[in-house]
Amino acid sequence: MKVIEAILDVFRNPQFYSITLTSSTPLIFASLGGVFSEVTGVVNIALEGIMLIGAFVSTAFAYYTGSPWIGVLMAIVAGIGVAWLHAWASIKWWGDQIVSGTAIILIAQGITGFLMKPVFGQVGQTDLEKFKMIKHITKEINPIVRPIKLPFPENSFLGQAFGNISPLVILAFVSVFIGWFIIYKTTLGLRMRSVGENPEAADTLGVNVYKIRYFGVLMSGVFASIGGAFLSVGDTGIFKELMTGGRGFIALAAMILGNWNPVGAMLASILFGSSEAFANQLQSSKLIEVSSSVKPLFNMVPFIVTLIVIGGFIGKTRPPAADGIPYKKSE
Amino acid sequence: MEKYWGFIIPAVSVLVALVIAAFVIMSVGKNPVEAYAIMVKGAFGSSAAIVNTIVKTTPLILTGLAVGFGFRAGVFNIGAEGQMIMGALTATAVGINLGWAPPYFALSLTIIAGMLAGAGWAAIAGYLKAKTGAHEVVTTIMLNWIATYLSSYMVQVPLAVGSGTPKSPEIAPSAKLPVLMKVGPMEMSAGIIISVTAAIVMYVLLEKTTTGYEVKAAGFNPYAAEYGGISISKNVTMSMAISGALAGLAGVVELMGVHHRFLGTLSGGKGFDGISIALIGQNHPIGIIFAALLMGALRTGSNEMQFAGISKHIVMIIQGIVIFLVAADRIVRTMILWRKRKKVKV
Numbered sequence: 001m002k003v004i005e006a007i008l009d010v011f012r013n014p015q016f017y018s019i020t021l022t023s024s025t026p027l028i029f030a031s032l033g034g035v036f037s038e039v040t041g042v043v044n045i046a047l048e049g050i051m052l053i054g055a056f057v058s059t060a061f062a063y064y065t066g067s068p069w070i071g072v073l074m075a076i077v078a079g080i081g082v083a084w085l086h087a088w089a090s091i092k093w094w095g096d097q098i099v100s101g102t103a104i105i106l107i108a109q110g111i112t113g114f115l116m117k118p119v120f121g122q123v124g125q126t127d128l129e130k131f132k133m134i135k136h137i138t139k140e141i142n143p144i145v146r147p148i149k150l151p152f153p154e155n156s157f158l159g160q161a162f163g164n165i166s167p168l169v170i171l172a173f174v175s176v177f178i179g180w181f182i183i184y185k186t187t188l189g190l191r192m193r194s195v196g197e198n199p200e201a202a203d204t205l206g207v208n209v210y211k212i213r214y215f216g217v218l219m220s221g222v223f224a225s226i227g228g229a230f231l232s233v234g235d236t237g238i239f240k241e242l243m244t245g246g247r248g249f250i251a252l253a254a255m256i257l258g259n260w261n262p263v264g265a266m267l268a269s270i271l272f273g274s275s276e277a278f279a280n281q282l283q284s285s286k287l288i289e290v291s292s293s294v295k296p297l298f299n300m301v302p303f304i305v306t307l308i309v310i311g312g313f314i315g316k317t318r319p320p321a322a323d324g325i326p327y328k329k330s331e
Numbered sequence: 332m333e334k335y336w337g338f339i340i341p342a343v344s345v346l347v348a349l350v351i352a353a354f355v356i357m358s359v360g361k362n363p364v365e366a367y368a369i370m371v372k373g374a375f376g377s378s379a380a381i382v383n384t385i386v387k388t389t390p391l392i393l394t395g396l397a398v399g400f401g402f403r404a405g406v407f408n409i410g411a412e413g414q415m416i417m418g419a420l421t422a423t424a425v426g427i428n429l430g431w432a433p434p435y436f437a438l439s440l441t442i443i444a445g446m447l448a449g450a451g452w453a454a455i456a457g458y459l460k461a462k463t464g465a466h467e468v469v470t471t472i473m474l475n476w477i478a479t480y481l482s483s484y485m486v487q488v489p490l491a492v493g494s495g496t497p498k499s500p501e502i503a504p505s506a507k508l509p510v511l512m513k514v515g516p517m518e519m520s521a522g523i524i525i526s527v528t529a530a531i532v533m534y535v536l537l538e539k540t541t542t543g544y545e546v547k548a549a550g551f552n553p554y555a556a557e558y559g560g561i562s563i564s565k566n567v568t569m570s571m572a573i574s575g576a577l578a579g580l581a582g583v584v585e586l587m588g589v590h591h592r593f594l595g596t597l598s599g600g601k602g603f604d605g606i607s608i609a610l611i612g613q614n615h616p617i618g619i620i621f622a623a624l625l626m627g628a629l630r631t632g633s634n635e636m637q638f639a640g641i642s643k644h645i646v647m648i649i650q651g652i653v654i655f656l657v658a659a660d661r662i663v664r665t666m667i668l669w670r671k672r673k674k675v676k677v
Contacts, residue, residue, distance in 0.1 A: 045468060085655075095659030098407055098468060102606055103655035110647030111355075117642060118359050249472040256469065293487035296480040303480075307473040311459040 006287040014160035016274075016281045021162070021169055022235055023280075024273025026051065026244075028172040029227030030251030031258065031265035032179050033220035037083075038260055039183055040216030041196040041322040045101035046086045047224045048248025049108030050079050054228025056112040059239035060119050062143045063131055068233040069145065072168070072226060079225020080218050082108065087217035091210055094326035105248075113241050125240040143237040168226065168234040172266075175223060179262040192216055196320035199327040209327050224248070246303070253306045259317040268309075275305040337618070340660045341611040341653070343667065345625070348652035352645055359641075366641050373635025374628035382517040386589060388627030390415070392526035393581035394605030395623045396533055397574045399614040403537060404570030405550030410456060410471025411578035412602025413478035414449040418579025419586045420482050421448035423490065423593040426502030426586070437505035442525075442583050449579015450572040452478065457571025461564035467571065475602075486593055499593040508588040520588030526623075529577060530616040537616070546570055578602060604630075607650045610657045626650070 010016050030047045037044035057078040058071035065071070086104055089095035113123075120126045121134040128143060147166050152159035183189040194202040195212045203209050231247075232239045250272050257271075258264025279301035283290045290298070353363035374384045394411045401408035408414075422445030429437040456470040483497065490499040508520040537543040548556040549566040557563050585597055604626050611625065612618030633646045656663055 089655060089659035089662070093659035093661045095661070099606075099610065099658035100655060102409065103651045103653075103658055105651075106603075106607075106647050106654060107651030110644045110649075110651055113644035114355065114359075114642045114648060123642075246472060246476050249469055253469050253473070256466070293491075294484065296483040296487070300477050300480040303473045303476040307470060307477070310469055310473070311463055311465045 002288055006282060006285040009285060009287055010278060010281045013281060014157050016277055017161035019277035019280055020270065020274040021165070022273075023276040024270045025166070025169050025172045025234070026227040026230050026247055027251045027254055027269035027273055028176060028266050029230065030224045030248055031254040031269050032172075032176055032262050033223035033227070034252055034255035035183070035258075035260055035262050035265050036179065036192075036223065037217045037220035038255065038323050039196045039320055040192045040213045041199060041320055041325065041327070042087065042090050042213050042217050043097040043101065043324040044083075044086060044217060044220050045098055045249070045252060046082065046104035046108075047101075047220070047251055048244055048246070049101075049105035050082050050221055050224040051228030051231070051244045051248050052105075052108045052112055052242070053082050054079050054225030055232040055243055056115070056228075056239050057225075058229035059126060059143065059232040059237075062233045062237075063120070063126070063128065063141060064135075066137075066139055066141045068143055071143075071233045072145070072229045075225045075229040076222050079221040079223075079228070081221070083217050083221025083224075084214075087214050090326060091213045091217070094328060097324050097326075109242060112239075116241065120239070123241070125243075126238045128237070143233055145234050166230070166234050168230045171226070172230075175226075176262045176266045179223075183262065188212075188215075193320070195327075196322055199322050203327075203329065209329070213327070224251075227251070250302065250306050253310045256317060256319070257309055260319060271309070272302055272306055276302040336660075336664070337613045337615070339667065340663050341613060341618075341622070341657060343663050344653045344656035344660075345611065345649075347656060347663075347666075348649045351652050352649045355648060356641060356645065361639075361641055366636055366639065366645075369639050370629070370632030370636050372632075374632035379514045379517050380631065382512060382514045382519045384624070384627050384631045385519055385523055386517065387630050388623050389520075389522040389526050389588065390581040390585045390601050391604055391608055391623035391626050391630075392620055393529060393577050393584065394602050395608030395612060395619040395626075396529055396605075396616060397577035397581065397602075398605040399609035399612060399616070399619050400533060400537075400546075400577060401570060401574040402609055402614045403550050404546045404566065404574070405553060406457070406460070406467050406567060406570055406574070408453060408456075408471060408571065408574045408578070409468050409606065410453060410474050410602070411574075411581070411605040412598050412600070413471065413475035414452045414575040414578035415582035415585075415598045415602045416475075416478040416482050417452040417582070418445035418449035419582030419593055419597050420478075420485060421445055421579075422583045422586050423499050423502060426506040427490075427500050428503070429506050430503040432503070432505055434505040437503055438508070438587075441502070441506045441587060442580070445583035445586070446576040446579045449582065450576035453575020453578065454568055454572040457568035460571075461567045482593065483595055486595060490593065497595055501592045502587065506587060507591055508584065518589075520584070522584035522588035525580070525584055527620065529580065530620050533577075534616040578605070581605075604650070607654050610654055 054075040058075035061074040062068040062071035089100040090097040116123045147164040152163050191207050191212050195209050199209045254268035255265045257268040279298040283298040356363040356366050397411045398408050422441045425444040426441040456467045459465040459470050460467050486497040486499050492500040508522055510518045510520055512519040545561045549561055553563050608622040608626055612622035629646045633643045637643050
């Protein structure tokens with residue numbers, strides 16, 4: 001019964017809700033990126049790699065310039081670059097989109113690992129103090145995007161859960177709204193969806209299929225890289241090798257569960273994020289004693305939840321009809 | 332010409348990747364020619380190096396076959412890593428309890444247990460795909476993480492032994508693969524025979540049997556195959572299971588031939604290497620053997636490079652570029668044809 005008591009206690013703890021927000025944010029960004037790409041018909045499993053690049057680049061620029069916002073900005077630039085690589089292979093050269101995505105994940109893991117030493121002076125994970133020692137930097141470096149104070153009473157439940165919130169978290173929700181608006185309320189969105197559903201018909205009506213698909217994939221680079229940047233400069237302030245830890249794929253699952261709709265993907269991201277927060281909180285619960293050797297079992301939770309949800313509910317969602325199929329314009 | 336593309340595309344892709352990686356090495360102020368020389372020497376420079384390369388190649392042949400078989404059947408098994416872990420983990424649980432058994436019994440039981448575990452783990456993804464349409468790329472990745480954490484728990488609690496790095500006890504001596512060759516501290520086990528045999532079996536299965544024909548037909552065009560009376564959902568589950576059995580076997584040979592106990596680092600990305608290997612080997616069993624040898628040499632050689640101050644990660648970059656070019660093989664085709672056209676003009 002102690003376990004049930006501990007579980008209930010997690011839900012009563014405001015910290016659970018604040019961790020849910022921080023665990024969901026990278027997923028919200030990345031799944032929104034996935035939606036933008038796949039709505040136009042390009043499968044993008046490279047999200048994991050783009051996130052990793054975003055996390056790396058934002059940390060590097062935050063360390064060298066002292067501003068995490070410049071880090072985020074440069075992460076977006078790098079994210080667009082990596083996404084362009086995927087777009088180029090899959091749109092222009094009709095490459096296998098899943099294989100190309102896998103390649104980009106490998107390249108991202110390789111490059112970030114390779115550059116750890118030259119860029120940060122150490123391998124594994126970054127350490128701001130050591131970095132300062134190597135670079136003799138005297139000016140203030142703040143590697144974390146400063147949180148915004150929301151006007152909730154300090155000691156209230158809401159104040160403890162959402163009192164200090166990263167502007168990137170707010171940006172995530174704003175992005176979802178903008179994404180939804182673009183895809184469902186604008187001509188551009190109509191074109192995106194038509195290209196994803198029936199590229200031949202769209203082409204006949206004068207829509208430039210290639211251009212629209214490039215736009216979708218590059219936008220996925222923008223969002224996925226901000227999601228990655230949140231992991232480093234938005235939350236922890238450090239970069240760790242392979243720090244995305246499968247989140248790109250959980251984001252893909254969120255996109256599928258959300259039926260390729262930005263709002264749906266956001267809700268699914270919050271579900272997966274809350275499962276991560278739940279496991280995280282339960283293992284540090286004071287009511288039950290959890291020895292550190294059992295922690296791996298808790299780490300499994302988000303992945304099991306994702307697997308069950310994706311296996312159980314997927315029949316009820318439908319991908320864009322031309323998703324993953326290269327468009328070969330007849331000459 | 333068309334006949335040779337299957338060889339030319341991967342070969343050119345590897346070359347291009349090595350050239351691009353040379354620029355990456357130069358960007359950190361090292362000499363790429365020296366770096367590659369160290370790599371080749373590290374992989375083939377002495378008999379110990381060669382044995383080391385073969386030991387590294389052994390599980391890679393199997394993960395390459397696992398992914399390659401999946402591709403031929405139309406499924407992308409990105410979960411060889413997890414299946415390898417589950418295979419090795421189960422084989423460990425069986426192998427440590429077989430002290431009483433004679434070798435032939437202990438060996439076969441441990442191998443079968445590992446293969447079944449890999450097959451079962453992969454079949455979850457196959458079943459879900461057949462039943463609900465859940466894409467195997469997402470489900471197998473989830474299964475990878477679950478396997479990683481599960482094994483990490485298993486060697487910390489139920490199977491734990493000693494202190495320090497989490498590890499399991501050694502498997503029974505009768506469940507260890509016989510050593511074929513010993514050079515210094517390097518032992519080459521009979522695992523390489525198992526790997527090559529598996530490649531031959533897969534070749535025969537795919538090219539000479541009805542089951543193989545059905546698998547390939549389902550992979551090539553599922554709708555036509557279904558019309559022709561092949562059950563797609565049964566095929567997907569079975570193909571994933573066979574693919575997983577091969578990945579499980581990779582974990583088994585690594586356990587029974589190299590480490591003799593379960594360690595967290597046992598799989599170490601070998602399952603993911605299977606993807607590159609299958610693509611470089613063009614999903615052909617014999618091609619996969621050579622692709623695995625290439626990757627095994629890169630891995631062994633890169634250890635040597637690490638001592639010379641060049642991060643091992645360069646191998647991942649090379650692999651990534653090769654896969655990228657094989658994915659978009661029209662880039663390579665265009666490159667070759669363009670050069671040819673130029674020659675004609677001159």
